[in-house]
Each structure stands twice: as C-alpha cells, then as structure tokens.
Amino acid sequence: MAFTDSEGKSDDDSKVSFESMMYDALKIRLVEEKIIEIYHSDRIQSPVHLSIGQEHVAVGVCAALRRDDPLFGTYRSHAFYLAKGGDLKRMFAELYGKATGGAKGKAGSMHLSAPEVGFMGSSAVVASNIPHAVGAALAARRRGTGQIAVAVFGDGATEEGVFHESINFAALHRLPVLFLCENNGYAVHSPLAARQAYRIGTLAAAYGVPTHSLERGHDMMGIRDLTAATAARVRAGGGPEFLEIHTCRFREHVGPGTDFDAGYRDDAAMLAWQATDPLTVHRDLVDRMTPALLAEIEAAMAFADDSPWPGPEELLTDVL
C-alpha cells in the first residue's frame, strides 16, 4: 500500500482509523457514482450537486466531531450527510422522493437532514446556513450541552454579507463554532479571482478568529487531526475557529456529468488532485471494501424503490 499522506504516521487508537475513514469516503464515492449511473433513469428527479473529489473533507472533519455536534450543510451535502452518520436507506428514499426518506420526500438531494446524528439540515440558499451554526452554538453554551456547532460552506459563501455578520457575532461572544470552508476554487463556473478581493483566511483572521488553511484536502488523517485539535479548543471555550480546506470538485457544479470541455477550467488541476486521491491511490483497500459497500447501496436503492411515494395527504402536513 502506498501511503501518500499523513496516513503513514502512527495512529492514536482513540481516533477514527484511516481504514475506517477510507471506508466512509469510498461509501460516499460509490453512492455518488451510483447516482450518476442511474440519473438518466429519472428515479432521482431533482438537481444533484455531487461531492466527488471532496468526500475526504467531510470524512476527515466528521471523524473528529461528536455525534451530537450540530452541523449545518448546503445543497452539496451527500458527503456530510453520510460522514456524519446519516442513514443510507433514508437518503436514497429521500433522493427518490419517497415517503420513507428522511424528510418524507419533501426535501430531496438539496435539503438532506438527519437530526439523530446532528446533521441539522441543508440549505440551498448560499451561506444561509452559516448563522444557524452560530445560533446553535449560542444555544449549546447557554444549555451547557458541550456541543460545538459546525457551519459547512463553500468559498463562494464567504462573499455573502451574512458570513461576515455571523463570524463577527461568533467571535464577539466567543461561541463554540467551527467554520468550515470547502474551498474548491469555484462558485458554479466562476473562479475565485472573479469574485474575491480577499484571501479567505486573512478575512477570517481579521475577526480575531484563529484560521487554519489546509492545502491538501485529500489528506483525511491531516484533516481529522487538525479538526480534532481545533474542535478541542473550541469545545473548551476558546472561541470560534476557522478551517479552510482546499479541495477539488471533479464533476460539474450540478448534475451527473463532467464539464471540462466547457472551457471555464481545464482538467489539469483535477488530474493532479486525482493522482493523490486516496480513493485512487489505495486501490487494494478500495477493491477490498467495494463489494460490501455496493451491496449496501443496492439494498438502500431497493428499499427506496420499494417505498411508496408520499400521498396527497402529506401535502399539508408539517406546515404549522
């Protein structure tokens, strides 16, 4: 096995192991590849924002969180849903718009949630979930739950004013929030340079928030360890911290395809990322783990297939 990243280093037993993280990352990858495979069948009738290439961030971060730490995601949340421990059957059912989905089919791919594992919902309005994490942290402190709250967002989200408002309040009140920016360099098709006059880390630091920037977003062990150390300080009352993790989206912004032919980016960067992607590198581990995972995925899909659609009587429930 070729160790390309910090996974080579000796590992503390109390931590989630590299192998276990590989399992989680592979699961996400295979789930999304299955989504690509079946998308043409129209079983999933909703936009899908795939995390392929970015799974490691979710897995590394969640490996260092408590199950009850509330985490708020975006429309691109398959990875975080699963990494946080969300149920696969309910996820497929939700993607299929079935009554057995986590939200009875009302949510779909863009709005996954699994409150039982602290996955507090996903908003498809960019940056709108960031203040929710801050508020959850406020509640955590007031109620003495010992939770830290996590806001997950992309590089583009930092352009929205609400990011600024949220981080200021969190810093001012030293709230237990972990700001987690997945910087994949693009918002839809726009590169950072077309949108930001600032460096994300510098901006966060201007609020007095310790910021950590990690270039190698495929390094799950590194992400896990950085998150664990950071989370410990945040949990201990040290105030919010900011993690920027560079990563790469292998697929188009939304939908099952690739779009390197579109001209807004070429595939060179992506190929470089792929070369260090543990899911490419550790073929043996991947091969070993794949069959069981595929079986689990097939079972989840079968569950979703067999599940009923929500009936019209569901239309007006959950409003008030």
Place this chain on the structure above:
Amino acid sequence: MAFTDSEGKSDDDSKVSFESMMYDALKIRLVEEKIIEIYHSDRIQSPVHLSIGQEHVAVGVCAALRRDDPLFGTYRSHAFYLAKGGDLKRMFAELYGKATGGAKGKAGSMHLSAPEVGFMGSSAVVASNIPHAVGAALAARRRGTGQIAVAVFGDGATEEGVFHESINFAALHRLPVLFLCENNGYAVHSPLAARQAYRIGTLAAAYGVPTHSLERGHDMMGIRDLTAATAARVRAGGGPEFLEIHTCRFREHVGPGTDFDAGYRDDAAMLAWQATDPLTVHRDLVDRMTPALLAEIEAAMAFADDSPWPGPEELLTDVL
C-alpha cells in the same frame, strides 16, 4: 490664535484654507444649535440626528472633493449636506416640511439631498448607502467622468453584511470609491466593544484596500490633506481606499438633547474632545464669523417659515 492642530503649518494656496473650513464648520455648528433652540417649537416635526462634534470630518473631507464627486450620506447628514455645498434655505425648508425644500418636504432631516453639488441622498437604513457609492463609481469609470464616489457611514454600519459585499466588489474591480467611516464609538447607545470583534481598519485592509486611520477627527487640515492625497490616488485609478476618522458625537443619538446622564457613556471623553475642538479653541475666529452666519441662518429660517406646505396635490407625484 492658538493653533492646536496642523492648521499651523503653511498652507498650499490651491487648497481650501483653514479659515474657510472654519467658516463651514461653524456654519454647521450654528445651524444645528439653532435646530436645538427651535426644536421645542415643533417647526421641525421629524427626528434629527445631530452632527455636533463631528462637523470637522465633513468639512475636512469635502474640502478635498470635487463638487461633482457623488457622495452618499446617512440620516446624520446635516454636516455633509452643508459641507458639500448644499443650499441652506432649501435645507431649512426641507426640515420644516415645506414645498421649497430640496425634496419638496418629502424627505426631511433624515433624507437630505442636493444632487446639484453631488450630494446624492441620505438613507436612514444603516449601511444601505454604501453600495450606492460603489455603483456610482462603477458608472463614473464606465462613463469616464473622472469622479470618485464617496460612501459616508458610521462605525456601526461596518457590521452590516452589505458593507462587506460592497467593499469586496469595489476592491475587486478597483473602483474609484472612497469609503469614509466616521467612527464615533457608538451605534445609538452601544459601544464598539459590544458589537465588533474586529478593528475596522484591519477588516478593510483584509480586502486589500489601503486604509488610513485618523485619531484626531477635529483636525480639519489633517483630514483635508489626507483626503486630498487619498482622493488623488483613487481618482488616478489606484482603486478604492478607506478612511476611518475617529470623532465624537456631543449630543444624544437622535434628538436635540444630551444624554450623558443615561449612563452608557460619561462625558469625560467628550470634554477632552471639546478641549481640542477648533470651534472652541478659535474663539476669536468664531466670534468674527458668527454674526454673518447667524444672519444667513435667520434668513434661511425666515425663508422656510414663509414657504408653503406641500399641498395634497403633491402626495402622488414622483412615484412613477
């Protein structure tokens, strides 16, 4: 005459003179003192946010601007309206709600405007005018007018997300904008420490915008010179710059009174400011200039008094 500030230094003839700035500052002070004097008479039936103590910022800045440089103000804009060259008669008429006011009485104290001198309106929604200056700068560049646009706002306004969105865009496109923050240390009754985890200058600098912080907001010559140098670079295409000028509001947030008895701040800081206030220090100059100014003010008030109210036929004009 005791020169307390940089007004002692030799003055370039092409610049607005200290005496002329004293005249403008005194005019604003006397106008606002007159407003206090008559407020009980209910001739002004609207909230007034006085600039007393802060006039020097407006005067110093406007002394270094072109008449056609668009400037966007706030509800606290008596000083900037006059410093930019707005007409006093029309101002009093506007405060009185008369048809001869700059906005036919529809605007009142919170929404002064004088487009003929580049005073582009005042918004009473905190921070909402900041993007307007950025947009005006975009237009100036595209139309080749040579203008620079000025956003005037308080320390509190930097907390609003739109400030962040505006400065990012201005910096990204290197637009000719001067961001001017009048830091009086309070938003209504809240001190900076209750609101901001950041230092304003540091935050602005995070966008790559050159920032200048001036502690002595009573130093009109210093403000004028700093603004002139800054404006020249901005006008030459160097991109936006940010001025933070510390100052002190002597009166309550809104209304004609003082409120040092309220407990949210004591008057020590204010007294220190007053001791260096050119309008206190240069008594002789003030005494010399006062009579003519008072006459001008009386005339403006008489004009306003004699002017008609806008009639009901004005109610539905200017909508579409």
Place this chain on the structure above:
Amino acid sequence: MSSESLNTGAMPDTLSYGEALRLAMRDALACRPDTIIMGQGVDDHKGTFGTTLGLAGEFGADRVFDTPLAEEGMTGIAIGAALNGLYPIMTHIRADFVLLAMNQIVNLAAKYRYMFGGCFEVPMMIRMVVGRSWGQGAQHSQSPQSLFAHIPGLIVVTPSSPRAILSTYAHAVRHVRNPILCIEHRLMYGLDFHMDEEMPADPLTSRRIRRGRDLTIVATSIMTLEAQRAARHLADFGIEAEIIDLHCVSHPDHDLIMDSVRRTGRLLVADTSWLPYGTAAEICRIVAERDPSALKAPVATLGMAPASCPTAKSLEDVFYPSLRDLVDRAARLVRGGNHGIPLPDERSMADVYKRFKGPF
C-alpha cells in the same frame, strides 16, 4: 384572555400597550429558562421603548442582550438557536429593517419545518415596530404584514391592545412551534387601555370587538382603534358598525368575517399598509371566494396612499386615512353619497394619540 397564568402578578385595571409588551417579555423570560431576547439596544436605558427595560438586570445579560447591526445574520442566529433548544425573541425598532432579514425569515424560518418533513421546528418570535408620524418618512413607517402573511409557515399578528398582546405572546411562547411575527404599532405604545376585553381561548385568530348591524369594519393594528372611534361617531347618527379586529393576519377567521358580512351586507377594510396586494385585498378574496352576493355594495378600503410615506406633516396627514375618511366612507357605504352625517374634525390620528412626539 387565554387561560395561561402569566408570570406578571396581579393585573391592573388599565395598562398601556408598551407596559403590556414589557409584561409579555418578562413573562416569556420567566416562564421558560430557554427564552432569550436579542436585539439592538434591548439592554440600554431606553430598553426598546421601555418594553425590555430592566430585563437584562433581572434575568441576566446572557438572556437579554444587545446585538451588532446585522439583521439577516442575527435572524439566522436566532433560527439556529431555536433549532438547538432556545426560544429566541428578536426585536426591531422599525419593521422596515426587517426587510434586511427577509431571506432568513422567508427562505429559512418559514420553511425549515416543512422542508425537512417535520424533523425540525423553529419556535421563535420576531417583534417589529411600525413607525408613524413625527416625520418617520419613507424608511421608518412601513407595515409589512402582507409580505409575511403571503408565506406559508409564518404566523403574523398585529395586536391592537394590551389584552391582545398578553394573551397572544404568552400563548406563542408556550405553545407555538413556528416563527411568529408580531407587528406592533408605535403610536399605541403610550396609550392606556381598559383590561376588560374578552380574548378567545386561542388568540391566533380574529375577533369581533363591536357588534353592529349596518356595516362590517375589518381592521388591523391601530386601525382597530380608529374603527372604534368612527363607530362611536356613527352611532350618534344611527349607524351601527360591527368591528372585527383581524389580529392574526396570516390566519384570519374566515367564518367570523363572512358571517358578519352576510348580516351587514357592507364591508369596509381599514389597514395600516398599502391596499394593493395587502390586507384589503386578502379580505376581499375571502368574501369573493365565499359569497360575494352577500355584499349589498362595493367594498370600501382604506390604507396608505399609493406612494412612499412623505415626511412633511401636511403630506403625511393625507397619506394616512383620517378618522374623517373612515366615517365618511362608512357613512357612504350605508347611506350613499349624501349621507348627511357631519364629519369629525381631527385631521390626523397622530394628533389624537398625542403622547407620541419625537424625537423617535
């Protein structure tokens, strides 16, 4: 008044609108330890027009706290706090500023429960004050009930009395698991009210506050008081107006309105905002969808003139409907153009509810 026993001590015979709000806030903090009050200046010496005065001292600075100027962010923070077990109450000294938080309110707070199939609830309260008179002008005077009431998932109330405040807020804090938006009216803050009013058991509905046979007036917020003044005047000339306080504008009592209109045959709607796409429109929809034949005459509607609010008093006085207008429109509705009923003199409501005079 609902059966809740408020943590407010013995109730006096009269109470001002502002004092009622303070009692309601105090009760909210006292009745559950997870209530927090957040807003600009809630802990300062003015205390949100007195309504949060002393509460930070009594309940702790971690439960009643000032916020930065960041309406969208703070609303999102309140949502997050609600999702993790708190009951946040947010305050805005003007409803106009709530437009900065429209995204969080409409796209998030209103939808969180439904969008996730009932996995989450967002119990929270957003209080906002409608400004009027003393030159509030275009940006300090709006009354946005229709913008919110259009959105499923939100509850919107426009309380018109201390009784309505006490019962509604107490009920909301204890039982409502959705965001409730309370649109309070600045001109009423200083007014004293008798406390003998009846409130329905569930205060999230409309209620009849006067019986009459000749016409139905449906009113919101302070227009309820105006309607009562108009009704007293009209009664002197033999016209009996029935008045319905719409109160819960997002969930008005359709039956109550329809029954009344069926009896009187005449309908006047008096709202605090603009007419198009507003409350007047919604009430007309209710009647037109149910039984427009109940109407013996076209519906009369009164609201702000179709312009932004001007600052000059001479314009503001015609921008808002006056008591005169209300009486005239009601009398015309019942007796036609030559109704012969003398119109009361006051030009402006602000002059009547005189306790409010600047600066803010």
Place this chain on the structure above:
Amino acid sequence: MSSESLNTGAMPDTLSYGEALRLAMRDALACRPDTIIMGQGVDDHKGTFGTTLGLAGEFGADRVFDTPLAEEGMTGIAIGAALNGLYPIMTHIRADFVLLAMNQIVNLAAKYRYMFGGCFEVPMMIRMVVGRSWGQGAQHSQSPQSLFAHIPGLIVVTPSSPRAILSTYAHAVRHVRNPILCIEHRLMYGLDFHMDEEMPADPLTSRRIRRGRDLTIVATSIMTLEAQRAARHLADFGIEAEIIDLHCVSHPDHDLIMDSVRRTGRLLVADTSWLPYGTAAEICRIVAERDPSALKAPVATLGMAPASCPTAKSLEDVFYPSLRDLVDRAARLVRGGNHGIPLPDERSMADVYKRFKGPF
C-alpha cells in the same frame, strides 16, 4: 408589440421564450451605451439559461459581467450605478435569491425617486427566474410578484410570451425611469411561440388574449398558457373562456378586468404563487371595490397549495394546480358541480412543457 424598432434584426415567425430574452438583452445593450448586465454567471458558457450567451464577447466584459455572491450588495451597486447614469440589468437564476436584496429593492430602489421629491430616478431592471419541477423544492420555486407589487414605486411584470418580453423589455430600457422587476418562468424558456400576438402600445398593462362570453380567467406568467389550454378544452364542450394576461401585476388594467367580468359574470384567477395576499387577492379587491354585483358566482382561485414547495414529484404534482383542476374549476363556475365535462388527463404541467428536465 410596441412601435420600437428593436436592435434584433428581422423577426422570425416563431421564437422561444429564452431566445426572446436573449434578443431583449442584446437590444438593451445595443440601444443604449450605458446599459450593463450584471449577475452571477452572465458571462459563463451557460449564459443565464442562454439569455446572456455571447453578449460579453459582443459588447465587452465591462458591460456584461459576473458578480460575487452578494445579492443585497450588488443590488445596491446597481442602484448607485443607475443614480450616476447607467442602466443596469441584474439577473438572478432564481427569484428566491432576490429575497436577499429585499432591503435595497423596497427601502431604496422603490423609494429613491419619491423620497427625494423627484431629484433622482433609478432606471434599472431586475430579472429573476421562477423555478418549477424537477425537484426545485422549497427554496428554488417561489414566485414573489405580490411581495414587490405591494410596494409603490416598483413595476412588476410576469411576461408569458416572447412578444410580451420583447415589447416590455424594449419599452422599459428606453422609457421607464423606475426599477422594473421581471419575473420570468423557467418552464417557458424552452417553449416556442408564434409571433403573431398583438401587444398594446404601452406594454406595462394587462391584455386580453382570448375572447369569450362564459367566464373570465385572469392569469399570470405560465398560468396564461395553462388558461389557454384549458380554454381550448372547454371550448370543445361549449364553454368560452375570456383570458386576460395580467402581465403588469403591479399596474393591472382595472377597466379591462372589470369590463370582462361584467360581461361574463364569472371570474377565475390563476396565479403562480400562493393565494393569500397574492394576485388572486388583488384581483378580488379590484372587483369587490368596483362592482361585486357583476359576479354571478363566487370567484374561483388557483395557485400553489398553502405550504412550501415539496421536492417529491408526487407532492409537487398536487402542490401546483393542474390543467385538470383549471378545467374543473372553470366548468364548475359556469355549469355547477355536475358540469359533465370530461377532464383532460395530464397530471402535471411540468410533464407537458417537457423540454425542461434537470439538472437545473
């Protein structure tokens, strides 16, 4: 179609909604040098669903440019640009995101002209796309016309055809000095239309697009197409529907609506948003204030169900009114419950206008 000569070359016989938008954008840039188009992705290879494709290349990257994700800020920047001589066109790929800019639109853009007594004008256009079908869900499907149309100073249109787009946008860019909000519908983008429609000289009004004696259907946006489909079906069974495309929802033609209702005596309103405080309410107000006695039956209204938009197709199909619902309601209105008219089969509009299929 207005008499403007668009900078668009010869007009083909048929045109898609999306192509018309692109022609309108091209015309706006060509007809005045101060027009700019700003929005997320306007210069990318998708070009705002094709409607801005190639324009940055043709007119320059300084006139057609991408923006950061900052709806409130960019709207304010557009306002500032308009105040200093430009004509900005902003785009939003979903109307839901415009809620982030509500403050700038309602408190500033709508008010700048009036608030300053006519000193300033804010000529600008805000385009926004209403999403529907393919699991858009709660946050990508809203149709906020009533929120904007409630506010004086704003002009709001919901174009339902290429003709309407071309004439309205050309007119706005050339003659309108207020902000205009254009609410476009995603499901129509790929549809081809014949170009033989008549447009009034001033396109900022409503227009009758079908004559009929039995009922009046007032519709907005894509519901206009549905109304036409329903009318064709009803005609086979002897019911003739008159259809009014409301189009300029902020300034509908009251006379046109009233005249029609007086003739038909029956009114059905079909809107793309929720009914309470929406377009349906506003049309009911117009009729109820003018002459409710013209109605021979209660008004029928069709819009989104009172919930957030669910993602599951089985729920979305019942969330929106179907052609079936429309036909049934219209037939009931004219002939009563036992109308005996067979209902068409399609369950969902999205299935009919099939050209739209994900991912977005």
